[in-house]
Amino acid sequence: MTQNKGKALIIGAGIAGLSSAYYLLQKGWQIEILEQNDLSNNCSYGNAGMIVPSHFTPLAAPGVVAQGIRWMFDSKSPFYVKPSLSTQLLSWGLKFLKHTNQNHVDRSASAIRDLNLESSSLYNEIAQNPEFDFELNQNGILMLYKTEKVAEEETELAHKASSLGLAVDILDKKGIQELEPNAQLDVIGGINYKCDGHMNPVKLMKQMISYLKNKGIIFHTQHKVTGYEIAGNTINAIIANGKKFSADRFVMTGGSFLPELAQKAGIKIQLMPGKGYSFMHTPENPIHRLEHAALLLEARVAVTPMNGQIRFGGTMELASHHDKINMKKVEGIVQSIPKYLPDFKVKLPKESEIWFGYRPCAPDGLPYLGQSSKLKNLIIAGGGGMMGLSLGPIFGKTVSELANDQKPTVEIKIFNPERFN
Ligand SMILES: Cc1cc2nc3c(=O)[nH]c(=O)nc-3n(C[C@H](O)[C@H](O)[C@H](O)COP(=O)(O)OP(=O)(O)OC[C@H]3O[C@@H](n4cnc5c(N)ncnc54)[C@H](O)[C@@H]3O)c2cc1C
Numbered sequence: 071m072t073q074n075k076g077k078a079l080i081i082g083a084g085i086a087g088l089s090s091a092y093y094l095l096q097k098g099w100q101i102e103i104l105e106q107n108d109l110s111n112n113c114s115y116g117n118a119g120m121i122v123p124s125h126f127t128p129l130a131a132p133g134v135v136a137q138g139i140r141w142m143f144d145s146k147s148p149f150y151v152k153p154s155l156s157t158q159l160l161s162w163g164l165k166f167l168k169h170t171n172q173n174h175v176d177r178s179a180s181a182i183r184d185l186n187l188e189s190s191s192l193y194n195e196i197a198q199n200p201e202f203d204f205e206l207n208q209n210g211i212l213m214l215y216k217t218e219k220v221a222e223e224e225t226e227l228a229h230k231a232s233s234l235g236l237a238v239d240i241l242d243k244k245g246i247q248e249l250e251p252n253a254q255l256d257v258i259g260g261i262n263y264k265c266d267g268h269m270n271p272v273k274l275m276k277q278m279i280s281y282l283k284n285k286g287i288i289f290h291t292q293h294k295v296t297g298y299e300i301a302g303n304t305i306n307a308i309i310a311n312g313k314k315f316s317a318d319r320f321v322m323t324g325g326s327f328l329p330e331l332a333q334k335a336g337i338k339i340q341l342m343p344g345k346g347y348s349f350m351h352t353p354e355n356p357i358h359r360l361e362h363a364a365l366l367l368e369a370r371v372a373v374t375p376m377n378g379q380i381r382f383g384g385t386m387e388l389a390s391h392h393d394k395i396n397m398k399k400v401e402g403i404v405q406s407i408p409k410y411l412p413d414f415k416v417k418l419p420k421e422s423e424i425w426f427g428y429r430p431c432a433p434d435g436l437p438y439l440g441q442s443s444k445l446k447n448l449i450i451a452g453g454g455g456m457m458g459l460s461l462g463p464i465f466g467k468t469v470s471e472l473a474n475d476q477k478p479t480v481e482i483k484i485f486n487p488e489r490f491n
Contacts, residue, residue, distance in 0.1 A: 075099045082323035085114040086451045088278045089466025106294035116425030118372035118383045119271045121460045123186040124263035126179045128435025130169035146402030148370035152389035165433035181484045192463035204274035208267035212364040214260040228261045237264040268363035326428035328452040343428035348383030349419040358413040369406030431455045438487035450487035
């Protein structure tokens with residue numbers, strides 16, 4: 071029997087928080103989770119469900135600034151930064167610029183690859199548990215392109231991926247079409263990242279919550295953490311809804327709200343919310359279906375088969391949290407689909423059918439994962455950005471290893487959560 075290790079309090083019921091609970095539970099911790107909303111939505115639900123060892127290049131990479139500036143002048147483009155004099159955005163932007171260099175990419179690539187590969191095999195383990203069935207399919211992701219320029223860039227990236235030991239096939243038009251016998255592809259070729267996969271994130275989240283509840287984990291919903299009771303280098307309690315919650319260990323997740331949570335504990339974490347949209351589509355003709363998840367590269371649109379339907383998602387708007395749906399961006403997604411997938415006649419969804427979420431984007435494109443050096447009983451897990459779902463299980467496993475004073479399975483030094491303090 072696992073020994074009782076003490077009590078752990080987790081802030082946030084996204085994939086980072088739930089995975090932390092899953093792995094802490096295995097080590098005998100008594101766990102409670104505080105969540106400011108109910109358990110029906112956050113960034114971990116409506117995302118594209120992709121598991122992405124292919125994303126070994128951080129968001130901050132050479133070339134993104136020039137491309138980003140070009141996109142700023144197109145209302146339907148996949149990228150937008152809301153012009154603002156907010157100090158949060160300016161400070162984030164300066165750090166982002168500082169990291170858009172090849173040195174940073176080279177330094178980060180193998181660390182990100184290792185996190186994602188380990189996480190992918192942990193998803194496989196979770197899926198073996200009969201209490202889970204979240205449509206996990208580790209059959210690869212297709213990167214589809216229509217232009218010679220992108221073909222050239224992606225081929226170079228695929229060679230780099232190969233040199234990092236990732237399983238990749240570079241395919242011409244015929245080769246990529248053979249992988250999708252039930253849907254016409256209007257592309258000049260593509261890369262099959264066989265190391266990748268996809269799932270249904272809504273099923274994963276719901277099943278994870280049921281699993282944890284059945285194991286006795288307590289969820290305090292509608293409990294927003296607003297402060298901490300700190301003595302020296304130790305958190306004694308956190309404050310939510312005017313009540314104190316004490317524990318031996320505290321795990322701070324919080325997704326795109328992590329900077330506010332951390333600031334209240336005197337820790338500076340830099341993140342910008344990267345807003346994105348998704349919607350579900352039921353193909354008119356059921357003969358037309360996709361076997362793989364795919365990225366329509368020039369359009370930056372994600373396409374994922376889910377539960378007999380297809381989820382389309384995309385756009386990255388860097389701005390503070392706001393609930394308004396930018397229909398021009400959704401139109402941009404809809405209009406790009408038939409250019410790659412002519413069989414899919416997708417109508418512009420109604421506002422009520424559109425989901426949005428905020429990717430927690432760090433300026434250097436790296437997650438925040440590790441033990442706080444300021445507060446000895448605090449572990450931070452967040453900043454997953456565009457791969458936060460993919461990284462869920464390795465976040466959770468690492469949190470559990472740190473709480474148990476074990477050496478983490480993967481090297482996490484580069485992800486130090488206090489690196490911008
Ligand atoms: C359109 C789109 C597509 C995406 N596709 C993919 C993909 O294919 N693959 C992938 O890996 N990633 C993808 N992502 C990114 C991924 O969804 C996120 O990185 C991930 O879900 C973040 O998980 P999280 O647990 O850190 O945060 P969240 O899921 O946002 O959870 C954080 C939770 O903390 C709670 N919280 C915050 N502050 C407080 C507080 N003060 N008190 C109590 N609770 C609090 C929030 O309410 C929230 O429930 C996508 C994102 C978008 C927008």
